Amino acid sequence: MLVSAARMHLEGDRRDPAWWGTPHVELMGRMRRRMIVIAAFGLTPPGAALELSDAGDARVSLPLSSGLERYHGETQRLLESILVRNGCRLVRTDFLDKSLAPEEGVHFSTAHQVGSCRMADAPSAGVVNAHGEVFGCPGLYVSDGACIPSSLAVNTSLTILANAERIAAGILDRYRLQQGAAA
Ligand SMILES: Cc1cc2nc3c(=O)[nH]c(=O)nc-3n(C[C@H](O)[C@H](O)[C@H](O)COP(=O)(O)OP(=O)(O)OC[C@H]3O[C@@H](n4cnc5c(N)ncnc54)[C@H](O)[C@@H]3O)c2cc1C
Numbered sequence: 001m002l003v004s005a006a007r008m009h010l011e012g013d014r015r016d017p018a019w020w021g022t023p024h025v026e027l028m029g030r031m032r033r034r035m036i037v038i039a040a041f042g043l044t045p046p047g048a049a050l051e052l053s054d055a056g057d058a059r060v061s062l063p064l065s066s067g068l069e070r071y072h073g074e075t076q077r078l079l080e081s082i083l084v085r086n087g088c089r090l091v092r093t094d095f096l097d098k099s100l101a102p103e104e105g106v107h108f109s110t111a112h113q114v115g116s117c118r119m120a121d122a123p124s125a126g127v128v129n130a131h132g133e134v135f136g137c138p139g140l141y142v143s144d145g146a147c148i149p150s151s152l153a154v155n156t157s158l159t160i161l162a163n164a165e166r167i168a169a170g171i172l173d174r175y176r177l178q179q180g181a182a183a
Contacts, residue, residue, distance in 0.1 A: 003028075005095060005096055006093045006094060006095045006096060007019035007020075007093070007094040007096065007102060008024075008027060008091050008092065008093050008094075009023060009024075009027065009091070009092050010023075010027060010030075010089060010090075010091055010092075011089060011090040011091070011092050012089075019094070027091070035091065036083075036088070038079055038083075040075050040076075040079060041112070041151075041152075041153045041154060041155075042071065042072075042075060042151060042153060043150075043151055043153045044068060044071060044151050045067070045068075045150075046115055046118070046149075046150050046151070047062060047063065047065060047068060048060055048061065048062045048113065048115075049061050049062075049063070050113075050116045060113055062108055062110075064105070064106055064108075068106075069106055072106050072108070095107040095109070112145075112151070112152070112155070112156045113145065114145045114146070114148035114149075114150070114151065114152065114156060114160075115146070115148060115149055115150055115151075116146045117134070117142045117146040117147050118146075118147065118148075118149045118150075119132065119147045119148070119149050120149065122135075123135040123136065126149065127142065127146075127147070128141070128142050128147050131167065131170045131174070132147055132163075132167035132170070141167060141171065143163065143164040143167040143168065144160060144164065145160045147163070147167075148160060148163065
């Protein structure tokens with residue numbers, strides 16, 4: 001996945017291009033033996049947007065604020081310093097867009113979108129209350145990743161599952177349903 005989505009070269013390789021041809025073959029040869037791919041999951045402040053096009057397609061975007069750019073820079077500096085001090089050589093990565101051209105500037109990607117119906121204490125701060133019930137719409141519940149308030153900085157699915165089970169148990173309680181009857 002990484003190889004198809006990025007151009008990579010060993011730091012310090014001055015050949016041009018260093019991401020293609022012989023340098024690339026050499027890098028792949030090394031990679032087969034020993035390479036660590038690090039993905040940093042961040043506790044970034046909620047800043048993404050989810051928009052619907054006129055055709056109804058959903059589009060997620062993450063505007064790069066100066067705070068986010070600083071956070072990215074500091075995370076990269078920290079991770080790289082740990083690796084270099086432990087004797088690693090860095091592989092530089094240019095991520096590619098859909099036309100296979102390198103992305104400009106800082107590049108983020110995520111498969112862990114959350115928070116489009118954020119859980120909150122009050123309607124001014126979110127869409128659902130702590131029971132997963134939509135403010136102002138009694139009986140309408142959100143129990144998927146949408147109601148997780150913010151980045152988890154870890155893989156999402158177990159938290160989403162645990163929270164959904166908690167909300168389901170709350171619904172059973174609220175309507176005085178038995179497990180069997182609900183099933
Ligand atoms: C490539 C990738 C790798 C990932 N790896 C991990 C991992 O290793 N560990 C981890 O914890 N998480 C991982 N995640 C994240 C995790 O998969 C998601 O956070 C989680 O599945 C989200 O759960 P959800 O219930 O909110 O949404 P989803 O699992 O997306 O469920 C939404 C469901 O709604 C259905 N749906 C959509 N629209 C409609 C409609 N109009 N009518 C009816 N049904 C509809 C969809 O078909 C889908 O079944 C990964 C995600 C991706 C994309």
